[in-house]
Amino acid sequence: MARRRVTMADLATAAGVSKPTVSRALNGHPDVGAETRERILRLAEEIGYVPSMSAQALRTGRFKMLGLLVPNIAWDWMPDVIRGVTEEADRRGYAILLQPMDASAKTEADFVERVLPVLPVDGLVLVIPPGLVERIAELHAGGLKVVAIDDRVERPQFPSVETTDRESVRRVTEHLIATGRRRIAFASSDDTRNLRLRRDGYRDALAAAGLPETVLMTSDLDHRALAAEVARRADEFDAVVTAFDDLAFTVLAALRDAGRRVPEDVAVTGFDDVPAARLTHPALTTVRAPFYELGAAAVHMLIQAVEGEAIPDRVVLPAEPVVRESSRPGDVHPLNGE
Template identity: 40%
Template sequence: MRVTITDVARHASVSKTTVSRVLNGKGEVDALTADRVRAVIAELGYVPSARAVGLARGSSRTLALLVPSLTWPWVGEMLQGVADTAEAAGFGLLLFTCNRGEESMAQFTSQVSARAFDGVLVIEPENPLGAMSALPRQGLPLVVIDDRGRRPAFPSVATTNVAGARAAAHHLLATGRRAPLVVTGPPHFGCVRDRLLGFGQVLREHGIEQPEHRVRQGDFTAGGGQEAIARALAEGVAFDSVFAHNDLSATGVLRALRAAGRRVPEDVAVVGFDDIPVAAFTEPPLTTVRQPVREMGETATRLLLGHLAGTARLTTEPVVLPTELVARPSAPA
């Protein structure tokens, strides 16, 4: 049977608080009592949990990570960046998802109340961050990863969605494409508005209009990308290239073009966004705008750990990491 701190306190005839103070090197315990407690610990073979010691010291050495869904294609890369950085600093992670809506948030809030972690990293949920606003007031630091263009009033790490979309447009124009079709993501996402803005800016700078019939709303899924292209083809829309707002949509675009007998890139060039691992293995391999998702996780974790260590100050000015266009055969340079 596992020996507990209660067993140690009873055998040493002291309180659990006294045992905790001895374990954590507090100076409030006299030397004789401390020696007696240590002797009982040795006799009983008591091993305190790292969590118990951390809480007694006012720190759990644990970070909470709140994610919208583990099924998002780039979440794994971002999680790896967070985990590598946290573990290198001797911190553990508690993972929470928002899959069950209010029930998920209630579970998360109960852990906040229990002070089960020292700080929070949020891969922003689709709903607003209002539920998070109380955390800093409670002394719990918070860093948002990928704010989707909303620029919340929290410390955050974002990426250059406008610049990335501009790079996609420049690349297509440089290869002679003058009639691009855009497959967007859901319009309420800030990154979708930013990517539309950046892409449209470059077209206008080159005197090219983007008519409404060449902007198709998708849902960031392969099925959504496939359906958007199938409908455009059925309506007789003419286009020589496609800019899909994420790589998953782009895989559906490739599938629809193949089914319609359109060659990529000879007939239609295709560019995605994200550079998820599958992008290099589509047929043909996908030209895309690389989001530095692992680096975003690493950077946000370093910001939070620096704040906890007292070596850095969190501000509401976002840290913005650059995107990069990766040319592959679906839209070669």
């Protein structure tokens, strides 16, 4: 038999007070004494009382629930984003409703038009599916509180948090130049805004050093063909800056299969610093993106907006290069190493 839900009336009876007193105690009203409040809170935990979300929303105008919309929870860095979101929300007394999305336009449209309007949330944190930007912007203009964690699309028409893609790749490319590399290629796929910024950072460093550039691109989600091209053309360059760690892993494997030594013949760098970056052979030089901090910052901004505070249009958190064996000849390590 299903257990009956514990009500506010049950809690009031257990505490020997009225329902209004319980309500005021749970909501922190100053007219309830500290001893009474503590006793009610203790009893609520003991008997398993959970406030009704709908009743709370009617009373306060808020659900104390935030939506988290993500296009792919299987990405290696997504758990850190989700952890940052949930831990900051919990610290502020909010719950998180996670909504994964697939890549289909129909699913995106159905979500915006049919699901999102009835979700019991006070606001939305999202890693932007590019096809949803305009629809989310329309909802934001209509009053929905939104903060984006992303830099893959052009500036959205709502607040966002992002990281230093261009600056960080410039720095890691400068590291390669400082270690004596002079023929440095850039490899990437998916020509999204964040990857263009990373390519620009690579170009900034080469232009400042007076060095030529070699850009290798693919639109194929399977990185093996691009990695094979890198290995086939490895005589043309002595380092490869890849736009993200997953591509760097594939490039490392292709170079190894082609008999090329890393970093002796070709240095390799990535971007993201997913956990596997420490486990490759050699360990991968990369850029550590602040995924946990991005999630926490987005929730902090969103709760400020929900609670009526002004928030900035854009917050930028730094990503830091991490030098490991895939680019480090001998003891040369001008950046933060591990």
